[in-house]
Amino acid sequence: METNNYEAAIEAILFTMGESVEIDKIAKALELTKAQVKKIVANMQKELESDSRGIRIIELENAYQLCTKPEMYDYLIKVAKQPRRQVLTDVMMETLSIIAYKQPITKSEIESIRGVKSDFAVNKLVEYELVQEVGRLDTPGRPLLFGTTEEFLRRFGVDSSENLPEINPDVIEEIKEEAEKEVSLKSND
Incomplete structure (x- = not known):
C-alpha cells in the first residue's frame, strides 16, 4: 500500500x-x-x-x-445551536395519520383507536408543530381537540386537510382484521 x-x-x-x-x-x-x-x-x-x-x-x-x-x-x-432534525417514529406517524384523518379529535379518541396511551406521540407532534390544539370538546371535562397545522400541510405536500389521499379500503380491512386478532388474543389470556 x-x-x-x-x-x-x-x-x-x-x-x-x-x-x-x-x-x-x-x-x-x-x-x-x-x-x-x-x-x-x-x-x-x-x-x-x-x-x-x-x-x-x-x-x-x-x-x-x-x-x-x-x-x-x-x-x-x-451549527450545534440549530435544532436537531425531527424524526417521526412509526408511533408518531400512526398518531399523526389518525389526527389528520379524524380531526378534530381528542387524545382519548386517539388512544381508543390505537389501543395504547398516546401522550408522548401527541406531545412530540405538537412540539414539531405538525399538530396543534384546535379547541375543546363540549362535554364534561372539556377535553382538548387536536388537528393538523399548516406546517403539516407543507411538510406532506397537501394544500388542505380535505385533500388528503384516500385510504385504501383493503388496508382498512387488513387493519380491522389485525385489530380483531389482537383483541381475541388478549381476551384468551
Missing part, C-alpha cells in the same frame, strides 16, 4: 471511530510498525496544519484522535 493510501486509511479509521484510537490498533489494522504509523501520522499532522483545513490529528497517550481546530469552534457552535 502506498503512503497516500495509508494516510487515507488512518484518516478513515480516526473519523469513523470518533474517539482516540491506540497506535497499536492502527498499526495492527494496517500491518505496520508503531514507528511507521507515527511517521505517517506526523506527516498528516503537518499537512493538516499547513493546509486551510478545519481538522487536525492530536496524540493522546499512545493514541491518535481526529479533532476540530480550535479556530473553527465559533462555526461549530452556530
